[in-house]
Amino acid sequence: MSNIISKETPSDGRLASRVLHWFDQRTGIKKLTATALDEPIPGGARWAYVFGSGLLFIFLLQVITGVCLALYYTPTAETAHTSVAYITKQVAGGAFLRSLHSYGSSAMIIVLALHFLQTFLYGAFKGRRELLWMSGALLSFLVLGMGFTGYLLPWDQKAYFATAVGTNVAGQVPFIGSFLTRMLRGGDTIGTLTLSRFYVGHVFLIPGFIFLFVGAHILLFRKAGPAGPIHEDPVAPKLPTEPFYPRQVFFDMGFALLIIAALAGLAYLRPVTLGPIANPADSHFLPRPEWYYLPMFQWLKYWEGPGVIIGILVIPGLLAACLFLMPFLDRRLERRIWRRPIPALAVTIVVFGMVYLGVKSQLDDTEGSAAQQLAQQREDEKAFSVAPFEPYTKPVAATSVPTPSAKAADPLVAKGKDIFSDRGCNACHGDNGVGTPLAPSLTGITRKYPQDRLVALLHSPNARMKAGGMPAVDATPDEMNALLAYLKTLGAAPANSAASLHSPADAPKGTTTLPNGD
Ligand code: HEC
Secondary structure, three states: OHHHHHHHOOOOOOHHHHHHHHHHHHHOHHHHHHHHHHOEEEOOOOHHHOHHHHHHHHHHHHHHHHHHHHOOOOOOOOOHHHHHHHHHHOOOOHHHHHHHHHHHHHHHHHHHHHHHHHHHHOOOOOOOOHHHHHHHHHHHHHHHHHHHHHHHOOOEHHHHHHHHHHHHHHHOOOOOHHHHHHHHHOOOOOOHHHHHHHHHHHHHHHHHHHHHHHHHHHHHHHHHOOOOOOOOOOOOOOOOEEEOOOHHHHHHHHHHHHHHHHHHHHHHHOOOOOOOEOOOOOOOOOOOOOHHHHHHHHHHHOOOHHHHHHHHHHHHHHHHHHHHHHHHHOOOOOOOHHHOHHHHHHHHHHHHHHHHHHHHHHHHOOOHHHHHHHHHHHHHHHHHHHOOOOOOOOOOHHHOOOOOOOHHHOHHHHHHHHHHHHOOHHHHHOHHHOOEOOEOOOOOHHHHOOHHHHHHHHHOOOHHHHHOOOOOOOOOHHHHHHHHHHHHHOOOOHHHHHHHOOOOOOOOOOOOOOOOOO
């Protein structure tokens, strides 16, 4: 027995090499790394090839910083914002960590764009690389999904309102629109259920799919091999090759170092801010998405009325289809971009179109009342970011917004409530009709007017209502009944309703404080 072992083990080796040998016999790791590092690159290593591994590097960085953030983060409407404030204001290095993660998401988009442009311009998707390209296209959408789901998690004003806009867009899809919006939100409103959906998507589902498709992408890449420079035959490369290691590995590592240096520098010098907690009743807040969603944001402004479907579904759908099917559309083996005028022109138009839309949306915001409001929002955000940390305390019953939650159990009332928010009444009159600077409170409205008078008023608003922008309520008798039933629950006069919250029957669950409990 000992003879056999000593034959296989380098007896003169140092401990490290003997351990490696032991490990290799059981895993075949040496052969594995050799195959990984010997990958032949036709035409040799180049800086142009660093973007793919750069993306993998950023993804791993996002996973690591994300896991660290998840140690503190709690995905509920009550606590999410406080937990993020805790991370940025209390946790050692927390602001840096969160900034790395936030800038990391932007870096991901930039490097993704570079990776796309490089493979496109070099025609590196040609020659039996259709699946490789399509897995990459799918990964791009997953990355955008990460941006969308991650944006809500801090639960500050901009997170809340950007998500309101984003999920509303889905509502414009014909037939299944309201179903889509409800599915994204986990109900009618944006609240804890929405947060937990976005959290699960951001932390489990989408990253899981990204891991899966990164694996597939790399596997397919290794199967096809690097396409090499632009003159190379993509199916049967003829140029002399150079192995992946050492030069390409050093280029890739150099690029990774550049990325981490840039991200760390930014995170240190310009830590990302956190705005005040989401306030759904704020009707003045102007939502703006993350910069890479600005072109889409601007694009959607141009589409209204019946044509909206073309803007939100048909054209983006066609573009996405073209992206996915690029290897089938641009089929010839010709790789040189100047010999592929149509794809080159198409991509140029799309890229310039997106840049134009993004810049336009920024320029539109530099003028008028929007500019003022946005400046105010930035001020508020800065002010909250530098304010000292305040721990979460359960809201005291008497100061919470009166919610007719006990009565909302009635299906007619619930339907009325849906109509109230679907028709955007809450946008002006506030959630639960508490009133906003735009429109008066509707509390006690069913006592103020007799029912027929109220119905008439809703069907044809008076001059002052029209002047305030209130649309006529175009509803079936059933819908009107539901709306009235809901308005009735807003019945109590404000003073009474605050008092009524003290009675256990009316108090919304979970908002009462424990006696000396906290
Ligand atoms: C664009 C903003 C806006 C929207 C949306 C809106 N309203 Fe109004 N509403 C107003 C304004 C402004 C007034 C009050 C005008 C005045 O009397 O000064 C008003 C008045 C009313 C009144 C009369 C209040 C009173 O005390 O006389 C009722 C009832 C009412 N709205 C119900 C609704 C319902 C129901 C919806 C949803 C279908 C709705 N509003 C949507 C702006 C809005």
